[in-house]
Amino acid sequence: MSIFKKILPILLLCSLQACGQIGNHQHKTITQMEYRKISNQKVKDAIEAWQKGKVALWLSFFTADALLLDDGHPRDFNKFSTEAIGHEHFTSVDKVEDNGMSVYGSFHSDTWGDFKTYFKFYLDAAGKFSKLEIGQASY
Template identity: 70%
Template sequence: MGAEAQKEKINNQSKNISMDTSKLSNPTVKAAFEAWQAGDSKLWLSFFTADAQLLDDGHPRNFQNFSTKAIGHERFTSVDIVKDSGRSIFGHFHSDTWGNFKTYFKFHLDANSKIYKLEIGQAEY
C-alpha cells in the first residue's frame, strides 16, 4: 500500500472514532461539541449567538466562515483535558488541511447558555 493510500485509510479510520464525551459536564458545550464531531453545521450554529466571535490563537476570524468550511473536515480525535466547569476542551485534533495536532476549544456562554465567543488554538500540554 502506497503512502497516499495509507494516509487515506488512517483518515477514514479517524472519522469513525467513537468519542467519549462523558468528561464534558456543561450541557451546552457537550451538545455543541457533539454537533461539531458529527459535522452538523446547522445544529452547531444553533448553540451560538447570531454575533458570535471567534479567536484563533488570539486572532479574530470570521465565525460563520469557520463554522461552515471547517466542520466536517476538522474534528477532535481525543478529549484529554476538560477545564472551566466543562467550558474548555483540550485534545488531539485532526484537520484535513493542517494534519494532526493538539488543540483547545474554549466556549464562553451568556446568561441564556448561548455561546457568544469561541477561542480555538494549538495547545501545549
C-alpha cells in the same frame, strides 16, 4: 526478467497477508468519541454536533454575532464553522477545565494535519455561546 520482478509480487502478497494475521498487531480504530469528560451539557452537545458534521445544529448553540478567536486572532465565526465542520474534528478529548467550558484534545484537520488543540466556550446571559476561543495547545 530480473529476480526483483519475480520476487516483488510475492513480497507484496506476504506483506498484505501479514497485516491480517491474528495476534500479530492491531490497528487502533476510533468508533465513538469519548464525551464523558465534558461535564457541561451545552458544551458537550455542541462538540457532538461538531464531530457529527451538523453545521446548523452547531451554529444553533451560538449567538448570531459570536466572536471567534483563533490563537488570539479574530476570525469570521460562521465562515470558519461552515468550512471546518466535516473536515476537522477531535480524535480524543484529553482534558476539560473551567467547569466543562474548555475542552482540550487531539485534533485532525484535513488541511493542517494532527495537533493538540483547545476550544473555550463563553456563555452569554441568554444561555448561548457568544465567544469561542480555539488554538493549538501544549500540555
